[in-house]
Amino acid sequence: xxxxxxxxxxxxxxxxxxxxxxxxxxxxxxxxxxxxxxxxxxxxxxxxxxxxxxxxxxxxxxxxxxxxxxxxxxxxxxxxxxxxxxxxxxxxxxxxxxxxxxxxxxxxxxxxxxxxxxxxxxxxxxxxxxxxxxxxxxxxxxxxxxxxxxxxxxxxxxxxxxxxxxxxxxxxxxxxxxxx
Numbered sequence: 001x002x003x004x005x006x007x008x009x010x011x012x013x014x015x016x017x018x019x020x021x022x023x024x025x026x027x028x029x030x031x032x033x034x035x036x037x038x039x040x041x042x043x044x045x046x047x048x049x050x051x052x053x054x055x056x057x058x059x060x061x062x063x064x065x066x067x068x069x070x071x072x073x074x075x076x077x078x079x080x081x082x083x084x085x086x087x088x089x090x091x092x093x094x095x096x097x098x099x100x101x102x103x104x105x106x107x108x109x110x111x112x113x114x115x116x117x118x119x120x121x122x123x124x125x126x127x128x129x130x131x132x133x134x135x136x137x138x139x140x141x142x143x144x145x146x147x148x149x150x151x152x153x154x155x156x157x158x159x160x161x162x163x164x165x166x167x168x169x170x171x172x173x174x175x176x177x178x179x180x
Contacts, residue, residue, distance in 0.1 A: 011166075012127055012144055013162055014166045014167055015108060016110065016128050019061070019160070020084075021052075023064060023073050024068060025135070025151050026115050027044055027064075028151070029150065029152035029153065030115065030134065039070060041072065042070060045152055047154040048156035048157045048160075050157065051161060053080060054161075054164060054173045058173060061103065062083070064077050064084070065086045065089060065096065067090065067092070069087040073087060074087070086099065090118075092119060092122050096110070096126070107127060111126060111128035112130070113156060114131060115131055115151060116139060117138075117139065123139070128163075130147065131146055132150065133155070134151050145162065147159055147162075
């Protein structure tokens, strides 16, 4: 639970209807593993996946917006039922705008978690900008929230729980699991 959140960040989180995640350096620790045939592996943390599922159950839309294209991302997104998976995107700002238009949402209703310079166009115009603590300082300056957990090790989960808490949906989400 996030109690030391600045009031502005909590207010921003309250209005989010879509949460978009970068992959490398956000849903993974940012390391790229290459074998003789190219990129071979990505490691995703189950905490982050469960957080994304909790957002979906609370009615918050989810998406992935990545500069790289990876079969591992396609498989993980399918496993998590993430409906909007945008990969191999060089211009994340334009892709973000197109996604918002497709979903009839304004930027203020969308959150984004990215970690590097390619993410700045989205971080600067979304309603709730999050970056992992490993992001460069000049990227962190554009964030409304920086989680304590590391990238690929629960940082996205922390953001998910923050959104749910700000929208008074975290306790009901947890209660659903306790009732089973």
